[in-house]
Every structure is written in structure tokens, then in C-alpha cells.
Amino acid sequence: MRARSQAEPKAACRDTLWEQMTLSFVTSGQSHGPGIVAILSGLPAGIHVDRDRLQRDLARRQAGYGRSPRQSIETDEATILGGMRHGRTIGGPVSLIVENRDHANWGAAQSAWAVTEEELAEVAARRTRTVVVPRPGHADLSGVMKYELPDVRDVLERASARETSARVAVGAMCKDLLDAIGISVHGHVVRVGSVATAPNAALTAKDFDVLSDRQVGCIDADTDAKMVAEIEQAKKDQDTLGGIIEVRAFGCPPGLGSYASEELRLDARIAGAALSIQAMKAVEIGEGWENATLRGSKVHDELHYDNGYRRETNRAGGLEGGMTNGEPVIVRIAMKPLPTLMKPLKTATLDTHEPAEALVERSDTTAIWAAAVVAEAVIAFELARAAKEKFGGDAIGDLVAAHQHYLSRIPWSPAAP
Numbered sequence: 557m558r559a560r561s562q563a564e565p566k567a568a569c570r571d572t573l574w575e576q577m578t579l580s581f582v583t584s585g586q587s588h589g590p591g592i593v594a595i596l597s598g599l600p601a602g603i604h605v606d607r608d609r610l611q612r613d614l615a616r617r618q619a620g621y622g623r624s625p626r627q628s629i630e631t632d633e634a635t636i637l638g639g640m641r642h643g644r645t646i647g648g649p650v651s652l653i654v655e656n657r658d659h660a661n662w663g664a665a666q667s668a669w670a671v672t673e674e675e676l677a678e679v680a681a682r683r684t685r686t687v688v689v690p691r692p693g694h695a696d697l698s699g700v701m702k703y704e705l706p707d708v709r710d711v712l713e714r715a716s717a718r719e720t721s722a723r724v725a726v727g728a729m730c731k732d733l734l735d736a737i738g739i740s741v742h743g744h745v746v747r748v749g750s751v752a753t754a755p756n757a758a759l760t761a762k763d764f765d766v767l768s769d770r771q772v773g774c775i776d777a778d779t780d781a782k783m784v785a786e787i788e789q790a791k792k793d794q795d796t797l798g799g800i801i802e803v804r805a806f807g808c809p810p811g812l813g814s815y816a817s818e819e820l821r822l823d824a825r826i827a828g829a830a831l832s833i834q835a836m837k838a839v840e841i842g843e844g845w846e847n848a849t850l851r852g853s854k855v856h857d858e859l860h861y862d863n864g865y866r867r868e869t870n871r872a873g874g875l876e877g878g879m880t881n882g883e884p885v886i887v888r889i890a891m892k893p894l895p896t897l898m899k900p901l902k903t904a905t906l907d908t909h910e911p912a913e914a915l916v917e918r919s920d921t922t923a924i925w926a927a928a929v930v931a932e933a934v935i936a937f938e939l940a941r942a943a944k945e946k947f948g949g950d951a952i953g954d955l956v957a958a959h960q961h962y963l964s965r966i967p968w969s970p971a972a973p
């Protein structure tokens with residue numbers, strides 16, 4: 557957290573203005589409420605929003621081998637409530653809602669307002685019972701304590717990763733901004749449980765096209781099939797799996813983010829965004845973990861000049877000094893195994909404190925491919941935010957012109973897209 561200066565009101569005022577100038581978003585809503593809402597502020601006017609991609613990204617978040625039957629109830633769609641007209645942004649905050657179709661099956665049990673016993677009686681018992689058996693690994697126990705809530709359901713409804721549907725919609729719009737300056741962002745799965753794909757430093761944006769034919773989001777078809785088998789076995793064992801996802805961003809010019817203050821360091825922002833996704837527990841930028849075991853002479857990417865600066869290698873993952881360095885940005889994120897188990901772990905009840913079995917509820921065996929799609933979205937947001945800060949612009953044309961001017965000024969030789 558940034559320490560407040562003594563001139564408190566001034567600082568607060570700066571924050572509010574800053575939030576309007578930069579990109580920012582907020583989400584609201586619960587897993588089985590009417591829907592998940594997002595408000596995204598700061599998008600320049602004139603961005604053509606790719607409706608098909610928005611829809612495709614929402615569908616990709618729901619896909620992937622190992623998801624629960626919930627995904628067949630929901631067919632996510634973003635309804636735009638404000639900030640756009642005729643397919644393009646108009647400068648005001650964009651607001652949207654992704655409706656929860658499952659809400660209709662919960663009725664009074666998810667009403668925002670007080671309900672009568674009769675109204676509740678019409679809802680299935682499973683949906684109305686108070687949950688008092690917190691799950692290890694979930695937000696349940698600390699959540700009820702912190703907010704003084706009587707029912708674990710009050711916690712899990714918001715802690716649930718259903719919230720990420722709105723973040724994916726926000727990310728899709730940020731990709732539209734990034735398209736305008738030639739940046740693309742791609743996620744894939746590199747490990748599920750014990751099955752991993754061989755690292756490939758030379759991936760290009762084109763290599764990600766095959767993912768529409770994969771079941772788990774792994775570029776290599778044989779490894780993807782092995783991942784399916786790993787998930788199948790975990791499901792039979794009534795267990796869950798985590799894994800590792802990787803996001804690569806191509807086309808970033810040098811200098812997005814800044815070393816000038818800790819809040820502007822793009823590596824920190826990306827790591828924070830990655831860990832803000834439910835169940836993500838570690839982040840690696842470039843060859844971060846291996847680099848820590850090697851000497852500097854084997855780690856740092858040597859420079860050469862050929863019509864502009866390039867690096868021979870990309871062990872830094874495209875980020876140095878809190879800024880992009882012009883090489884592809886490479887981020888790997890570790891996801892823990894999901895905490896809701898069909899063979900429940902031990903817990904103690906909230907009312908009697910007696911030993912009990914944790915809540916069993918419809919749940920994914922793994923959501924690793926969905927997590928890669930969410931990670932793409934949050935990293936697209938961070939890159940779009942850094943681009944807006946660097947190039948400014950109330951209209952997208954202004955932002956593009958500033959970007960072009962910058963490219964004409966710097967001696968940079970971009971990698972092949």
C-alpha cells in the first residue's frame with residue numbers, strides 16, 4: 557500500500573482523478589445471484605468492440621475438460637448496459653452484466669430482500685439449508701469470521717470464481733484496445749497435476765490457434781490427451797487437480813510500465829493481477845525460478861543491434877526494470893487443486909464445533925483451462941492500462957498516433973509476431 561502524504565484530502569483527490577484517467581474496473585455480484593456486473597472506466601472512445609471475441613472468450617472460460625455440470629446450465633453472454641453505441645466505445649465507463657442463468661433455480665434462496673418461510677419452502681432443501689461446514693482451502697472460515705456472517709453460503713457466493721466471467725468480459729474489451737497497437741495476449745496450459753508439456757521458448761501467436769481443438773488447453777496434442785486422462789483419474793478418485801498456466805503477450809513495445817515508482821512497475825502489477833484470480837498461488841516471470849539458481853552470465857539476455865535493438869534470448873520474460881523490454885511478455889501461474897472435494901476433508905462445524913465433513917457441492921475437478929482464459933483477461937487489462945498511461949488519448953486514434961510517434965522515435969526491432 558502506498559503511504560498517504562500529510563496532505564490527506566489532496567492525496568485522496570488525486571486518487572479519484574487518477575482512477576478516471578487510467579483504466580480501472582470493479583465487479584459486483586454473487587455466484588447464484590442475478591448476474592455478475594463489471595464497470596470498466598477509462599477506455600478511450602472509438603474502440604471497435606469485437607462482439608464475437610467477447611462471446612468466444614466467455615465461452616472459452618466455461619470450457620475445458622474437468623468442469624462441473626454448472627457450465628452446461630450457463631451460456632454466458634455479456635449484456636452491455638452503458639458506455640457503448642453502435643459497436644464502439646463512446647468515452648464513458650462501460651458497464652455490463654453476465655447473467656447467472658442458474659439464478660432461476662435458486663429463487664427465494666438468493667433473494668436480495670427478506671423472504672418469508674413459505675417462499676423459502678418452495679425452494680429445494682439443499683439450496684436453503686444454512687452451511688456450517690467450512691471447507692479447508694476455501695474462503696469459508698475466515699470469511700464468516702471476518703464479516704460476522706451466519707452462513708458459509710454468504711461467503712462462497714462472492715468468493716466463487718463465477719466472478720471471473722465479468723473479468724473475462726473486461727479483458728476482451730482491453731484486447732480491443734491492445735489490437736489497435738498490435739499487441740495480442742494468449743494463454744495456455746503447461747501442466748495439470750503430474751502431466752507437463754515441454755517448455756518452448758519460441759512460441760509465436762500463431763501457435764495458439766490449435767487450442768480450439770484441445771480439451772485442456774495444451775498446445776501439444778499428445779500432452780493434452782494425457783492431461784485428460786489425469787483429470788479422469790482424479791475425478792474417479794473424487795479428488796481435484798491444479799496445474800500451471802502460461803500467458804504470452806506479443807507486440808509490446810519497450811517501456812510499458814515504469815521503474816520510477818513501485819506502483820508503476822508492470823511486473824508487480826501483472827503478478828498482483830495473476831494472484832487476484834481465485835486459486836492462483838505462485839507467479840513466475842520468464843525463467844524466474846531457474847534464473848535464481850544460475851549465474852548472471854547464464855541468465856541475462858544479451859543485446860545486439862540490427863535495424864534496432866533485440867535480445868538474443870528472452871529469459872527475462874519481456875520485463876526488466878518494471879517495464880516491458882520489447883520481447884514477448886511471458887508469465888507462468890501456478891493454480892492449486894480446487895478446495896471442494898467430493899470425498900470431503902475434515903472440518904469442524906461453526907455451530908457445535910464438532911468434527912464434521914466439509915461442504916460437498918457441485919464443483920469442478922479442475923478449472924485449469926478456464927484459469928488460463930481468466931489470466932489472459934487480467935493480463936490484457938494490465939497491459940491496456942499501462943498502454944493508456946503511456947500513450948494517453950481520449951480517442952483511440954490519439955492513442956494510436958502517440959504509439960506510432962513513439963515507435964518512430966525508439967531504435968527497437970520487434971520480434972516476429
Ligand SMILES: Cc1cc2nc3c(=O)[nH]c(=O)nc-3n(C[C@H](O)[C@H](O)[C@H](O)COP(=O)(O)O)c2cc1C
Nearest residue numbers: 694695715717834835894895896919920923926927
Ligand atoms: C475458473 C475457476 C473455477 C473454479 N472453480 C472452483 C470449483 O468448482 N470448486 C472449488 O472449490 N474452487 C473453484 N475455484 C477456486 C476457488 O474459487 C478458490 O480456491 C477459493 O475462492 C479460495 O481462494 P484462494 O484459492 O485464492 O485462496 C475456481 C477457480 C477458478 C479460477
